[in-house]
Amino acid sequence: MMYKVPLDVIALPEAKKAWLLMNLFSRTSLAVESAVLEVIREAEKNQLEDMETKYKENFFSVWEVEWFSNNEGLLADPTRYKRNETDWPQEEKLKLIDLLERLKKHYLLVENENEYRKKFSLKESILDGKHFGNFHQQLGTELLLVQRKEASKWWLQQKFSKDLKGINNNLYKAVQEYYLKDYIKKRFCNSDRVLDIGCGIGYYTNLIAETGASVLGVDPNEEYINLAKSKFPGGARYEVMNVITSGAMDRIPSNSVDYVFMSDALLFYFVPFDPRQKADIGSLLNNVRRILKPNGIFISVEPHCIFWLLPWLGDNNRPFTVLTEYRNRFFGVTANMSQLINTFTKAGFVVSWMDEMSVDPSFEAVNSRAYYFAQQFPLWQIFEFMALDIDKKGLETASPWQYIHF
Amino acid sequence: MPETINTISSKVLKYFIQENIKMGELPQEQLKMDYIENGLLDSFAIVGLIVYLEDEFKISFTQEDLQSKEFRTILGLSEIILNKIKLKV
Numbered sequence: 140m141m142y143k144v145p146l147d148v149i150a151l152p153e154a155k156k157a158w159l160l161m162n163l164f165s166r167t168s169l170a171v172e173s174a175v176l177e178v179i180r181e182a183e184k185n186q187l188e189d190m191e192t193k194y195k196e197n198f199f200s201v202w203e204v205e206w207f208s209n210n211e212g213l214l215a216d217p218t219r220y221k222r223n224e225t226d227w228p229q230e231e232k233l234k235l236i237d238l239l240e241r242l243k244k245h246y247l248l249v250e251n252e253n254e255y256r257k258k259f260s261l262k263e264s265i266l267d268g269k270h271f272g273n274f275h276q277q278l279g280t281e282l283l284l285v286q287r288k289e290a291s292k293w294w295l296q297q298k299f300s301k302d303l304k305g306i307n308n309n310l311y312k313a314v315q316e317y318y319l320k321d322y323i324k325k326r327f328c329n330s331d332r333v334l335d336i337g338c339g340i341g342y343y344t345n346l347i348a349e350t351g352a353s354v355l356g357v358d359p360n361e362e363y364i365n366l367a368k369s370k371f372p373g374g375a376r377y378e379v380m381n382v383i384t385s386g387a388m389d390r391i392p393s394n395s396v397d398y399v400f401m402s403d404a405l406l407f408y409f410v411p412f413d414p415r416q417k418a419d420i421g422s423l424l425n426n427v428r429r430i431l432k433p434n435g436i437f438i439s440v441e442p443h444c445i446f447w448l449l450p451w452l453g454d455n456n457r458p459f460t461v462l463t464e465y466r467n468r469f470f471g472v473t474a475n476m477s478q479l480i481n482t483f484t485k486a487g488f489v490v491s492w493m494d495e496m497s498v499d500p501s502f503e504a505v506n507s508r509a510y511y512f513a514q515q516f517p518l519w520q521i522f523e524f525m526a527l528d529i530d531k532k533g534l535e536t537a538s539p540w541q542y543i544h545f
Numbered sequence: 546m547p548e549t550i551n552t553i554s555s556k557v558l559k560y561f562i563q564e565n566i567k568m569g570e571l572p573q574e575q576l577k578m579d580y581i582e583n584g585l586l587d588s589f590a591i592v593g594l595i596v597y598l599e600d601e602f603k604i605s606f607t608q609e610d611l612q613s614k615e616f617r618t619i620l621g622l623s624e625i626i627l628n629k630i631k632l633k634v
Contacts, residue, residue: 264581265588268612283592284611413587 142182142239142248145255147463150176151452154224157202160247161220163450163463164259165271166470167245168220170202170227175238179248182239191235198232201241207281209274212297214310214518216509218450259469274448274472275412291360295340303340303370313502314513315402319343319440322521326438327352332396334430336382336423337404341367341375347400348374355391357382383418388426399427402440409474424486433528437488438521443495444473446516451508458512479522488524495520548602548630554623560597561619564590568619576620598622604629 147164157170178199181190204220204227221227233241242248249255262272265280272280282288295303298311306312323343327333329351335344338356340363348354354375358364359382367377381387408420427437442448445462448471453459464471474482480490495517503510546552554576561568561575566585568575580586586594599605604626606616615621 264586265591266581266611266616268608279588283588284595284608287592287596 141184141186142179142243142250143252144179144183145246145249145252148247149461153222153452154204156224157200159204159220160242160245161450162246163461164470165246166217166219166450167247168205169241169245169247170204170220172200175199175201175242178235178238179242182248187236187239194235198234199238200230200232201238202227202230204228205245207277207285209278210281210286212307212309212311213278213294214314214509215297216451217448218452222508261469271469273410273468273470275410279412291362299340299342303366306342308505310498310502310509310513310518313499313505313510314496314518315440317499317502318496318519318521319402320346323347323350326350327398331398333398333400334391334396335375335400336427337401338367338375338377339363341371341377343400343402344375344377345371355396357388359383382423382426385419385422388430391430393429394432396430396435397432398436398438399431400438400440403442405439405441405479406473409478410468410472420482421486424483424488428487428526431526433526435526436491437483437524437526439524440519440521441479442473443517443520444476444479447473447518449516451512455508456511458508458515460512460516483522483524487527487529489527490522491525492523493521548627550620550623550627553602553626553630554619556601557594557598557619557623557626560594561585564593566590576623577618579617580619581617598626602626602630604633 145162145164148160148162151159151161153159154170157172158176159168159170160175161168174197178190178194206219206221208216208219216222239248243250246255258269258271260270260272262270262276262280265276265283271277279290282290282293286293297309298306300307306316323346327347327350331350331352333347333352333354335341335347335354335356338344338358339360341356344354344356344367348371356364356367356375356377357380358367358377359380361379364377364379367375380390405420408418408423411417424437431437445465446460449460449462451458452461466475483490496519497517498510498513502513558568558575561580564586566580568580568585569578578585581591595606595611606625610616610625613621613625615625
């Protein structure tokens, strides 16, 4: 029997006492002593029996450093290995046959490359161990089956402080809140009417209301809406509304708001959490256009379509990353740039402005690796899509540039 | 009285009945139907089932158990549980 090292594997010198072997596609890793690098090359060329004879007296050191790092939150270091050597488990000394098995377990060595390739597909259910699944499926499996945590509670805990009135001091605070606090102050004023779709517990809804704007926050999760009402009374209005259901937004009058705001929610329209329940973005955008006043603006804050969830590699203050997919995604859960923009332009919007969010400089002292990564590779994007003042029929033939006056 | 494959499978089936999940008419169909492939349980119902069974039989499933082919039918699931109970004794 012969093995193959998938070309998806890299060796990193990041740890002092070992090499870090990482499969960039399956996001799996194992730390190994340098002799193992030689062994895996030999395993590609030699029969197992010959190798067993050669290495019958040898033991190889490995460290199980892989872990599901997004346990700590959606914006935690997504690299999935324990960086800090003091957190490493005990060194293990393995005989050749056990070493090869261990490398196979982490997809650093494969017996059948076709079988290995087939694993890169969506999971059919939470119990499907044959396929890697996308990020949300992996997270769901980890939370529900391994941690046995309730997903909606976990989501609140990873983003908000215990009293739910502040944001945890991670990248949510250092990028999203840092950027949006300033943006919201500059963008809205007291004559504005704003609809926040997917408002969650109302944190940004409340910040918008503090500018004096009149705000309605809607969310399908009743628990979140009740929290919003109790945590942030007196500002915005909140209503339970399952915007995915057809007709749910009918209660909101046409031509009634200047801005529709949506943060970290649009991605589920492109890659649904449950592949069997596809949400109709066309219907959402038709509704948004109906509700917006002519030339009203849809503000979309979303995880960056390229850089979110990429591995944080290299030196703390000179990071690099490796992109393994963009157009055809098996892991990622955000829309491509063209998918996102074309969806809006086809629905009667133009891109009137966009930005890639910067990071709070004071965050360097809190988590320098996260800071330098987020500074170089933006983790959120913000778009303003302007609703064109034309009817649906005109859209069939119109090019958006006709409506922009330079 | 020690658990048997029959007592266990009827307790497993109880969860499906409680949750209003239709498993087919005949007992044999119920026991051998792949409830995942047939889309009878969503993620939350699966987690509910796991928690119920671990509590009921005072066992814990490993990742391998959960992702095995056997776990997907009431009969296979009951066999996994029976083996775990035997190991405990």
